[in-house]
Amino acid sequence: MDTGTHTVELDGVRQRYHVHGRGPVCVALPGGPGVDWAYLRMPALEAHLTVVYVEPIGTGGSGRLASHPHGYTRARYARALLALLDHLGVATAHLIGHSHGGFVAQYFALHRPDRVAGVVLYESAPVTGPEHGAEAQRNVEEFARRNADRPDLPGVLAALQATASISDDDEMDAALRGLLPAYFADYWGREAEFAPLRATVRGTHISGLDERLVPDTIDDRAALGSLTVPALVVAGRFDVICGVRWARELVELIPDARLVVLERSGHFGHLEEPAVFAEAVAGFVIGS
Structure with a gap:
């Protein structure tokens, strides 16, 4: 948990992550898939929380699967996240999943709620396709x-x-x-x-296909009613890809989920309205 950049081999794959801030631990999962983590840096949030920024496997300085650019399913990302939590010695953590990272966060929260203190679905959606x-x-x-x-x-x-x-x-x-x-x-x-x-901004080409070259499509609508961890949904009013329509649907599906709409933001509320974003997320994390 020392501040800075760390690299460790987990489950046979190199994993790079970055630690900044002080307070309750939050693991931040970036979007794409394949977008470099640096765009998600949230200094205003780091004033309240310890943020562990993940470079997902296949992206940036983390290792690549033998099947690259294929095989990066949510199940595989979740497996890597579990290994990282074990390595950090963190029994439960809050997850902040942005865009595709939100898809991974909700998958992990559904399958391993015992390791999740709360989840922030930030510009996410219950479905793709x-x-x-x-x-x-x-x-x-x-x-x-x-x-x-x-x-x-x-x-x-x-x-x-x-x-x-x-x-x-x-x-x-x-x-x-x-x-x-x-x-x-x-x-x-x-x-x-x-x-x-x-x-x-930089990225790595990730195909969105599994190892059999089948699209890793998402439809969590039937499962989200069983989500048991506290959830905060954050969306920018002007987001073109995972906007308010999907945020409202997530809140309708997830028991007791809270909604925050950033009225002057698109897909990057942590950059466009950093103080409002940080207040909402830190308040949720500290309160849950």
């Missing part, structure tokens, strides 16, 4: 209408389309940097603030 994709497309169209006069808009929309054909890490980097404005409530209005992230 065609229904999720159709909602995202509607949100992207609304984003395009709001920003029709922006010269960079065609490039952003092209990058969003390109995500379906990514096949290597360089293409992943280019797509992330191209599409990033769509993931903020007002990227161009705060461009000086967010441009450094756009210039440096």
Whole structure:
């Protein structure tokens, strides 16, 4: 739990993680799958909590499976998370899962509630697949209408389309940097603030297929009613990919779940409204 970057071999795979802050332990799972952990750094939250930022297996400095870029299912990520908790000597921890990390967090909370003190589903959803994709497309169209006069808009929309054909890490980097404005409530209005992230964000190509090349699709709607751990759902009003519609559905499905909507955020509320985000998450963690 010393502050800084750590690397350990767990379950035969190299695992890198980063520890910052002081207080109750929260394990932060980034999105993608495949997006480098650094975008999820939450200094405002670290003032209240010890945050363990995971570089998921297959991503960044962590090791890759023999089946790479395939085989990174939620079950495999959950297995790696369990090994990390054991290594840290943490009996129970709060989980903060952002985007795809939220899918992993809810899977782990459903299957190993004995190791979870509470879960923050941050820009997550109960389902992927065609229904999720159709909602995202509607949100992207609304984003395009709001920003029709922006010269960079065609490039952003092209990058969003390109995500379906990514096949290597360089293409992943280019797509992330191209599409990033769509993931903020007002990227161009705060461009000086967010441009450094756009210039440096990195990712690893993860296919979303299991070792048999079958899509690891998600539909937790039937299971979430049995979730027994405290849950906080956080969503940005302008998130195009995992927005308020899905947050409300999660809250309806999960017993006693709480909802926080960040009214001036897109997909990155910890960057767009850091104080509001930190107050909500720290209050939940300390209170549960």
